[in-house]
Amino acid sequence: MTKKKKLRYKKLKFLLLLLILIGLGLGFKSWNNPKNHPDKQSGKSDTLINESASEQKVKIKVGGYYDLLAVKADALVAGREFPIVGQKTVGQFFKKNQEVTLSPNAEVELVPSQFDKITVVNNEIRLTDSGNYLIGKQFSAGDYELSLAGPVTVRDSLQLIVQTFSGKTKQEFSLSSGTDKLSLTVSKNSFLRIKMGLNQDLAVILKAK
Numbered sequence: 001m002t003k004k005k006k007l008r009y010k011k012l013k014f015l016l017l018l019l020i021l022i023g024l025g026l027g028f029k030s031w032n033n034p035k036n037h038p039d040k041q042s043g044k045s046d047t048l049i050n051e052s053a054s055e056q057k058v059k060i061k062v063g064g065y066y067d068l069l070a071v072k073a074d075a076l077v078a079g080r081e082f083p084i085v086g087q088k089t090v091g092q093f094f095k096k097n098q099e100v101t102l103s104p105n106a107e108v109e110l111v112p113s114q115f116d117k118i119t120v121v122n123n124e125i126r127l128t129d130s131g132n133y134l135i136g137k138q139f140s141a142g143d144y145e146l147s148l149a150g151p152v153t154v155r156d157s158l159q160l161i162v163q164t165f166s167g168k169t170k171q172e173f174s175l176s177s178g179t180d181k182l183s184l185t186v187s188k189n190s191f192l193r194i195k196m197g198l199n200q201d202l203a204v205i206l207k208a209k
Contacts, residue, residue: 037165037189038065038134043094043112050102063096065113073106082108083130087200091115091132091191125206130196136188143209146182148175148202156202159195162186175204
């Protein structure tokens with residue numbers, strides 16, 4: 001092999017190694033910040049209004065994660081994708097131009113989700129709204145004991161779902177009394193999704209083990 005061929009071979013080897021390193025770097029970045037990660041999806045504040053006496057479909061202008069406040073509506077809920085009037089849903093993801101349905105005379109405020117860290121009081125985390133809570137940012141990954149805080153009635157029940165950013169369910173369970181306790185291990189880069197019932201005074205309590 002001539003010197004020129006050896007030099008060319010070394011350059012090709014170096015370029016190949018460089019491409020492999022870049023590929024590994026992008027793969028690691030993708031693993032740490034997967035598709036639909038909240039850090040990638042920033043919405044824009046908006047107010048959705050239906051002033052008619054019938055249901056109305058509207059489109060989401062900017063895709064992203066939103067906190068939703070149902071300001072008013074003729075019906076109990078402000079729409080199929082929206083909360084009970086007076087209640088809030090946090091961390092709700094909408095695609096750009098996604099079509100949603102508003103109830104008659106409904107108004108819903110959309111604010112980009114910040115996923116602010118939740119304050120731990122007496123070793124407990126208190127979650128009071130329906131929606132998605134970002135594990136690893138709002139509270140730490142790890143082992144927790146879950147229970148309901150009340151006042152809790154015999155009719156009260158809520159769903160809890162651990163899911164990926166793409167919406168794939170990893171675990172699903174429910175709490176239906178003030179004495180129920182569940183053990184749960186949650187990991188980073190996932191959501192704890194809560195579906196509250198009609199009782200606005202309920203809260204989910206997470207206590208680190």
